[in-house]
Amino acid sequence: MTPNDTAKPPHSPIEYILNASCRAGIGIVAAVATFLAERDCYICALEQFDDDSTERFFMRAVFRLQASSPTIDAIGEQFGAGVAARLDMQWKIHDPTDAVKTVIMVSKDDHCLDDLLYRRRNGELNMSITAVVSNHLDLRPMVEREGIRFIFLPVMKENKAQQEARLLEVVEETRAELVILARYMQILSDELARRLAGRCINIHHSFLPGFKGAKPYHQAFDRGVKLIGATAHYVTPDLDEGPIIEQMVTRVDHNFKPEQLVRIGRDNECMALAGAVKFHIERRVFVHGNKTIVFRGP
Template sequence: MKPVPQTHIITADCPSRPGTVDVVTRFLYEQGFYINEIHSFDDTAEDRFFIRIEFRSDTETEFNRENFCQEFEQRAGEFEMQWQLASSSYKSKVVIMVSKHDHCLNDLLYRYRTGDLDIEIPAIISNHPDLKELAKWHGIPYYHLPISKETKPEQEAKVWQIIQDCEADLVVLARYMQVLSSDMCEKLAGKAINIHHSLLPGFKGARPYYQAYDRGIKLVGATAHYVSDDLDEGPIISQGVETVDHCYYPQDLAAKGRDIECLTLSRAVRCHIEHRIFMHGKKTVVFSK
């Protein structure tokens, strides 16, 4: 069987102007690469152009990253492009933070275990000991770091040290029920994803699904977003929603919400590790499959 050729991903954004697609695709053609997938978007309101291309070589010649970057930079510089190059063979290192709710963690671990999410998980961090055995079963180090108002700075310093030691590319808050400090949010800007139910801001605090049931809610969903200092208001990556009706009691609403949270979070993680997301001010541009 012929080996599957290695693929690479180039992402770029620049001011809107004619020739932005051509400068990338023509370069790849001239270098002998084949384009597997291409997405582009021109934001006419902001005059900003975005492009993501996944490509491969049909030859057995080894990919020379340094030469590629040097030669492409000459072309990209003429268009003021900000660009990055990634290899599909690289497995992103993802640190997961969790409290007691295990549904999102379980889902991510299943996708990790089966290869559906092509990642490494070097650490799971929690402020509770409850999920230690789950991490142990997967052979993943589990760090139990209790937290209180008085110990928060110390606890976050330990969390940050673990993230650095793991050389984490991404931190996923898989229902980590603690508010990160402004300092931690700043350190994790653009590399930490949170998930929460869609009942915010209407039904805050404890027992949101009971509050929603009392109001006869007809939609249940979830939002995955990048962490920011504005609580639950970071740039949105992915959202999921499903209809419900009068037959759904609070426990049914909560069960439906958990399912949507799992799907929405995994979709956001996938988009991040596949370099499908561009930060665009307070928003994102997401090129989903």
């Protein structure tokens, strides 16, 4: 087993995650709960949300099989043909012990990458990093020490389309389900952003929607802000306008110089990005238009 592998725990009951959404109405929770109970499935946790503005219903249910339960494949087939079909439901059942195949993209800053690698090592993030892609060579030693493939794709105006095509090849070759922009200092093309919709998370070193563009902490200093933050969001063709997953803020005052704000900002960036990645991996996020529903616990 390599350091990048994640083994399933032996002899422990597997809990499955059911994510579902449909038009809001009466009896949805009862229909799902009854379906699982009739198949002797134990519901460990259930969260739901009705969006009154769009009349849309969202649910995340965690359940485990008992000795007399059908197989998970049979449960999926029966649910799809029954409850899901009747309610015109979008749904999927996930096995949370399956490590999420992930590509991380970086430039020169190492703090977000280092934090993600640490959290993966200690089991907090159940992901298998299939490759780290960078437009610089600075972080290659850090990546290769972890036994992870490092791919150097320098980006210039003349080769941007070619390098983005190569990136998509890497994603497809490795069957990556998630792409993380861990301070990747390049703007993705509209086409690439569309191709990665709903599976590409970016960390923005500001509390969106304020202070976009270059040197946000210096902008914040010039405005005398009392709060600084960082925002993790899904990438869309609209620059830094994608659905927000997680945000972190820190209170500051007039004593803080730009350099101090940058240091505090790094911590906010790490925490916001790690939180967003964890929510995504644990199937807690539903994208709904230009915003998200995030079920935070248990």
